[in-house]
Amino acid sequence: MKEALTPVGKENVKKSIIAIGQELIERADDITNDLKFVANIEINAKLTVDEVTNFDIKKNYIARFEEKEEK
DSSP states (O other), X not given: OOOOOOOXXXXXXXXXXXXXXXXXXXXXXXXXXXXXXXXXXXXXXXXXXXXXXXXXXXXXXXXXXXXXXXX
């Protein structure tokens, strides 16, 4: 059963790191859909000994300009 972790002590910090990995694996298809214009994907995590484990995923898109032909 999944549970939110509060990383108090070395063992829970280790479990938090594993939990982030498990979440990334489960969301891999969703994260990697529509990569045609994605320049990179950033994954940020914050672990402290007195906070709930948090992480976020950010996609950075490439802007492309297409010149329209005038008729």
